[in-house]
Amino acid sequence: MVAALELYLDVDATRRVRALWRALEAEGIPTLASLLNDKHRPHVSLAAARTLEPSTIVEALDGLTVGRGLTLELNFVGQFVGRVLWLGVTPTASLLAHHADVHARLAAAGVETWELYQPGRWVPHCTVSMRVPNPQMAQAVRRCLEILPLHATVTGAAVADHANGIDVPLT
Structure with missing residues (x-):
């Protein structure tokens, strides 16, 4: 299981990432859209753990x-080991200062x-x-490059564990 503190993107950026997910799915490449029956939405995770207690x-x-109001510039494509x-x-x-502040509070x-x-x-x-x-993989990377650069504003955040139906918005 994976729980995360997710930052959500503005409407236009979300629409563009979802369009990318649909294009990849149409080419037989699974995305977060089909993982856990479309429970995911485009996001950037500030923190992750096996479990996170929302309260x-x-x-x-x-x-x-x-996160709210942070400006994000998505400018490149990357891979993690395991075909991510x-x-x-x-x-x-x-962004890095905000991330450090969040982690300092979580650690405390x-x-x-x-x-x-x-x-x-x-x-x-932002996981694809x-x-x-x-x-x-090469085809998927090319498809990702088609939507870049992508400018986004963070419009919200939540503690999420989609496998367990947890989605608690943060103010």
Whole structure:
């Protein structure tokens, strides 16, 4: 299971990422659209762990406007080991400072997150697919490049664990 603190993109950016997902799905490349029956929406995860208790996260982040208003520039395509394909977010000073602030508050509340999401290790990204078939990776990368660059504004955030039906918005 995976739980995450997700940042959500504005309407236009969300529409463009969903159009990319549909194009890839039409070519037989699975995306987040088909993972867990379309429960995912385009997002950038600030933190992830096997589980996150929503009430603890809400309390830890009380008084902080999580992500809202941040400007994101998605300018490149990347891959993680395991056939994971993503759109890369340029790591600006304001994004990295916000990320560090969120993690400092989570740590102070005793919330443990995966090391790869910790400040200094985090690669900001918007996942496209968790399992691109190897023979179709080049095709998928080309399709991703067609929508870049992508300018987005963060319009909301939530604690989400889609496999367990958890989706708790943050203010």
